[in-house]
Amino acid sequence: MTDRAGTPAEPDPEPERQREREREQEPPTERGPEPAGSGGSADSGDSGDSGDSGDSGDSGGGDSPDSPEPADPADGGSGAPAKPRRHWLRWTALGVSVVLLGAAGTGWWFYRKLDDNITTDTTAADELRRYEKERPAAVVSAARNILLIGSDTRSGEGNREYGRDKGTQRSDTVILLHLSADESGATAVSIPRDLMVTIPSCARTEGGGRTREQQAQFNWSFEWGGTACTIRTVEKLTGIRVDHHMVIDFRGFKKMVDAVDGVEVCLKEPVDDSDAKLKLPAGRQTLDGEQALGFVRARKSLGNGSDTERMDRQQMFLGALVNKVQSDGVLLNPAKLYPVLDAATKSLTTDPGLDSLRDLYDLARTMRAIPTEKVQFLTVPRRPYAYNANRDELVQPAASELFRQLREDRPVVVRKAEPDGGADASSDGKPDDADTPVPSGTPTFTGRNAAEGVCA
Numbered sequence: 001m002t003d004r005a006g007t008p009a010e011p012d013p014e015p016e017r018q019r020e021r022e023r024e025q026e027p028p029t030e031r032g033p034e035p036a037g038s039g040g041s042a043d044s045g046d047s048g049d050s051g052d053s054g055d056s057g058d059s060g061g062g063d064s065p066d067s068p069e070p071a072d073p074a075d076g077g078s079g080a081p082a083k084p085r086r087h088w089l090r091w092t093a094l095g096v097s098v099v100l101l102g103a104a105g106t107g108w109w110f111y112r113k114l115d116d117n118i119t120t121d122t123t124a125a126d127e128l129r130r131y132e133k134e135r136p137a138a139v140v141s142a143a144r145n146i147l148l149i150g151s152d153t154r155s156g157e158g159n160r161e162y163g164r165d166k167g168t169q170r171s172d173t174v175i176l177l178h179l180s181a182d183e184s185g186a187t188a189v190s191i192p193r194d195l196m197v198t199i200p201s202c203a204r205t206e207g208g209g210r211t212r213e214q215q216a217q218f219n220w221s222f223e224w225g226g227t228a229c230t231i232r233t234v235e236k237l238t239g240i241r242v243d244h245h246m247v248i249d250f251r252g253f254k255k256m257v258d259a260v261d262g263v264e265v266c267l268k269e270p271v272d273d274s275d276a277k278l279k280l281p282a283g284r285q286t287l288d289g290e291q292a293l294g295f296v297r298a299r300k301s302l303g304n305g306s307d308t309e310r311m312d313r314q315q316m317f318l319g320a321l322v323n324k325v326q327s328d329g330v331l332l333n334p335a336k337l338y339p340v341l342d343a344a345t346k347s348l349t350t351d352p353g354l355d356s357l358r359d360l361y362d363l364a365r366t367m368r369a370i371p372t373e374k375v376q377f378l379t380v381p382r383r384p385y386a387y388n389a390n391r392d393e394l395v396q397p398a399a400s401e402l403f404r405q406l407r408e409d410r411p412v413v414v415r416k417a418e419p420d421g422g423a424d425a426s427s428d429g430k431p432d433d434a435d436t437p438v439p440s441g442t443p444t445f446t447g448r449n450a451a452e453g454v455c456a
Contacts, residue, residue, distance in 0.1 A: 117345035142181035202229035252347020254289030315377035378447030414447030
């Protein structure tokens with residue numbers, strides 16, 4: 001048909017445009033193969049330049065209905081569905097999450113338990129605030145001075161067996177622990193309980209009222225006015241600001257020793273002391289908590305029976321305990337650390353600045369970083385009191401020199417006493433051999449360090 005004579009008719013463009021619109025509206029063909037005979041002939045015709053449309057259909061991307069699905073690389077090329085493996089991964093992730101949450105919850109429970117064990121001494125803090133103006137100022141703020149008090153109270157679980165509870169307590173042991181500002185050393189100074197000192201006027205712990213300022217033996221300060229009175233007495237005696245304090249009783253001491261599986265000591269002679277509940281053979285041996293308590297408290301059956309020798313023995317034992325804790329890695333082993341912390345916190349009373357597990361851990365971390373040879377123990381220079389040989393008094397100027405070094409955070413050197421010198425030979429705190437050279441300007445006192453072996 002022609003539009004006019006001699007002119008062939010032009011093809012109608014409408015059908016071609018319709019096919020183009022249909023191709024544009026079709027979704028992408030990235031799904032599986034289409035069944036044979038489906039409406040894809042236009043694409044097949046476009047790509048069948050070889051002229052063999054049948055071959056093009058067989059090889060052009062797996063259009064056969066019998067072709068399998070492509071294998072998923074995640075399934076190792078097996079062609080199996082990935083759904084079961086995804087389920088396994090989900091359950092594994094869920095299990096790991098539950099374990100982690102459980103561990104975190106258990107850790108938090110242990111932390112809260114230990115934290116709640118600690119008793120805060122707010123009474124002492126309130127009393128000390130009343131006398132803030134008369135207390136010495138800290139000379140080196142970064143240094144810390146902690147007063148450690150061993151209470152001889154018979155009240156409380158496990159303490160009654162050491163005597164009748166008279167409703168009062170005295171300080172069986174008092175140690176002023178100085179930690180240097182750069183955390184390079186620690187010096188523990190024992191203060192004899194029989195040392196004659198000036199005890200200030202204090203609020204009574206029993207019966208109300210106040211005591212008057214008077215000259216008396218040191219451990220009465222704890223019996224009369226408790227921790228606050230003891231701290232004020234120490235500050236008046238030394239001029240050193242006490243930053244923190246800890247009070248621990250018999251039960252806590254025993255449990256701490258048991259928690260580290262005992263502490264090794266050496267005895268030159270056997271011991272049989274009914275008052276200290278101690279019976280031991282001579283020689284090297286490991287003491288459990290009960291034996292250790294008797295060892296550090298005994299007076300009549302060990303040595304010459306003096307309080308001087310008892311303090312030396314306490315220092316030796318504490319040094320061995322520090323060495324045991326550090327050498328056994330207790331502070332880095334949660335399984336070993338928890339029993340020690342549990343024992344300590346249950347029988348520990350501290351000021352508000354040390355009444356949390358975090359505060360105690362920071363203190364333990366500081367001690368762990370100090371080499372054992374830099375952890376030193378000594379007793380304040382003293383001699384028999386002029387008016388009563390059963391009491392002590394300070395030796396001057398040696399005592400003032402020691403207090404000044406600690407107050408200003410300056411180094412102190414300690415040396416072991418001569419084996420046959422006796423307790424009284426070194427009671428003045430001066431070197432046993434004055435000719436032995438020491439660093440210029442560094443005072444030397446009789447004592448020991450934690451690195452020394454207990455049987456040395």
